[in-house]
Amino acid sequence: MVEVVRADAVVVGAGTSGCYFAWRLNQAGFRTVVLETLALAEVGQSIDVFHMDEVRFDQFGLDHPDGDELLGHYSSGLAWSPDLEVQNKVDYAFYVMHKPSFHRRMHRLVRDTGGEILERVEVLGPIVEDGYVVGVQARRDGQPLEVRGSVVVDAAGIDGVLRTRLPEELGVETDAITVQDTLYVCLEFRDEVGEGMPTGLNFYPYHKAFWNPSRGSSVILGIGQPGGYEVAWQRHAEWREEYFCDPGRVLKRTQGRTPYRRSPYSLVGNGFMVMGDAAFQTKPFSGEGVTSSFTACQIAAEVAAGALKAGDVSREALWPYNVRYFRDQGARFASMFVQLPAAAELSRREVDFLFHSDLIFSSEDFEQMNLHYATEMSPGKMLSMGVKLLGGVLGGRFSWASVKRLLEVSGRAAKMRALYERFPEDPAGFDAWAAEARLLWGEV
Numbered sequence: 511m512v513e514v515v516r517a518d519a520v521v522v523g524a525g526t527s528g529c530y531f532a533w534r535l536n537q538a539g540f541r542t543v544v545l546e547t548l549a550l551a552e553v554g555q556s557i558d559v560f561h562m563d564e565v566r567f568d569q570f571g572l573d574h575p576d577g578d579e580l581l582g583h584y585s586s587g588l589a590w591s592p593d594l595e596v597q598n599k600v601d602y603a604f605y606v607m608h609k610p611s612f613h614r615r616m617h618r619l620v621r622d623t624g625g626e627i628l629e630r631v632e633v634l635g636p637i638v639e640d641g642y643v644v645g646v647q648a649r650r651d652g653q654p655l656e657v658r659g660s661v662v663v664d665a666a667g668i669d670g671v672l673r674t675r676l677p678e679e680l681g682v683e684t685d686a687i688t689v690q691d692t693l694y695v696c697l698e699f700r701d702e703v704g705e706g707m708p709t710g711l712n713f714y715p716y717h718k719a720f721w722n723p724s725r726g727s728s729v730i731l732g733i734g735q736p737g738g739y740e741v742a743w744q745r746h747a748e749w750r751e752e753y754f755c756d757p758g759r760v761l762k763r764t765q766g767r768t769p770y771r772r773s774p775y776s777l778v779g780n781g782f783m784v785m786g787d788a789a790f791q792t793k794p795f796s797g798e799g800v801t802s803s804f805t806a807c808q809i810a811a812e813v814a815a816g817a818l819k820a821g822d823v824s825r826e827a828l829w830p831y832n833v834r835y836f837r838d839q840g841a842r843f844a845s846m847f848v849q850l851p852a853a854a855e856l857s858r859r860e861v862d863f864l865f866h867s868d869l870i871f872s873s874e875d876f877e878q879m880n881l882h883y884a885t886e887m888s889p890g891k892m893l894s895m896g897v898k899l900l901g902g903v904l905g906g907r908f909s910w911a912s913v914k915r916l917l918e919v920s921g922r923a924a925k926m927r928a929l930y931e932r933f934p935e936d937p938a939g940f941d942a943w944a945a946e947a948r949l950l951w952g953e954v
């Protein structure tokens with residue numbers, strides 16, 4: 511006999527997304543069971559130290575970090591030009607935090623609101639009956655386990671163990687993430703870095719790298735690059751050697767993957783929802799994903815609660831999660847995924863020119879991007895940008911081809927945002943919308 515566990519909602523993954531969703535749904539009066547393949551004490555160990563935006567704690571109803579969780583607080587950071595001559599101050603506060611401790615808090619929130627977390631349970635795939643996802647097949651201590659619920663959630667991280675195994679008729683894309691759509695994040699923890707080295711939060715957009723504080727006087731030199739760990743570590747070494755040589759001593763190196771691609775067109779099917787890294791909800795400009803996933807998890811929990819209350823967990827009933835997510839944050843992220851690769855392809859000289867001219871990489875642009883996930887363009891700002899870029903072209907510091915490319919992508923990005931802001935109200939309009947989206951993404 512296979513052991514069967516039942517709950518209102520089954521959540522795969524006790525990371526930040528799965529726990530935030532479960533906590534919110536428990537608070538709405540439903541019972542969740544969260545399944546985690548690791549021992550709970552191991553969750554978050556591999557990343558160890560991470561950063562969370564201060565403003566998001568109030569937004570998501572979480573107490574600000576304290577005690578073991580809190581390693582530091584920085585009210586601003588610096589964005590550096592490749593030639594290091596310009597440092598733009600970005601007034602946007604981050605906490606530096608101990609990830610395993612934050613996970614412990616999230617686990618407590620789930621349990622204190624009546625949820626259950628089963629550790630060392632490896633989920634193998636969904637159970638689908640009569641066109642609905644009704645549970646998951648899993649394994650605990652080598653024994654089969656079935657966990658059943660009315661709503662089944664994939665919050666299992668980048669590889670999306672459920673989403674990628676759904677039958678086609680559920681209406682959710684099932685393609686696995688590719689190497690090119692993945693950021694390989696490499697972190698090097700160093701200590702005793704000595705005088706003259708950066709302090710506080712430092713971001714090097716041209717290299718997609720950062721120098722941030724860790725615990726005590728130690729620092730993290732990090733990078734996120736597509737193409738694999740080998741490429742990413744190679745770029746890490748080149749960046750570090752060029753700017754800092756070999757400061758202090760290496761305490762440890764860690765690495766991990768984070769998605770860098772558009773979300774699946776639909777995040778719901780009958781009895782099914784996907785969120786967090788499993789739904790590719792990381793911020794396009796930084797690869798961070800904890801708080802941007804909370805946006806989705808909060809909407810998803812509200813929608814799931816309504817559906818459970820009404821006793822209808824069909825794709826139609828769960829659809830408002832798609833609508834609310836894609837018309838807002840999803841639209842901004844889709845637009846950025848069109849725009850940012852063009853900025854990433856600019857030459858070093860061009861990025862230096864933009865920094866020196868206070869264009870695209872300005873303090874204001876970074877602040878708006880962090881806070882609103884978009885940079886607003888007033889007519890005055892656009893005019894001044896046009897004049898400065900023309901000056902750059904005439905002075906040989908910016909290529910005409912790049913101007914054309916930036917104009918082209920900003921037009922496409924605006925179209926993409928408008929398309930997502932028109933995400934269909936119900937599934938009836940979805941096929942036509944998705945066909946339009948495929949065309950637009952195909953051009954990108």
Ligand SMILES: Cc1cc2nc3c(=O)[nH]c(=O)nc-3n(C[C@H](O)[C@H](O)[C@H](O)COP(=O)(O)OP(=O)(O)OC[C@H]3O[C@@H](n4cnc5c(N)ncnc54)[C@H](O)[C@@H]3O)c2cc1C
Nearest residue numbers: 523525526527547560561633666667766786787798799800
């Ligand atoms: C090196 C690195 C540094 C980062 N730093 C930051 C940062 O500073 N700030 C920030 O906001 N973001 C950061 N990110 C991104 C961030 O870690 C993710 O966006 C975020 O953790 C996503 O949370 P999640 O819960 O969706 O997925 P995950 O954190 O991946 O959690 C998924 C959980 O599901 C479990 N699981 C997977 N498969 C199964 C299965 N088959 N059965 C049962 N359980 C399963 C996993 O063990 C895991 O615990 C970083 C990423 C990396 C790689």
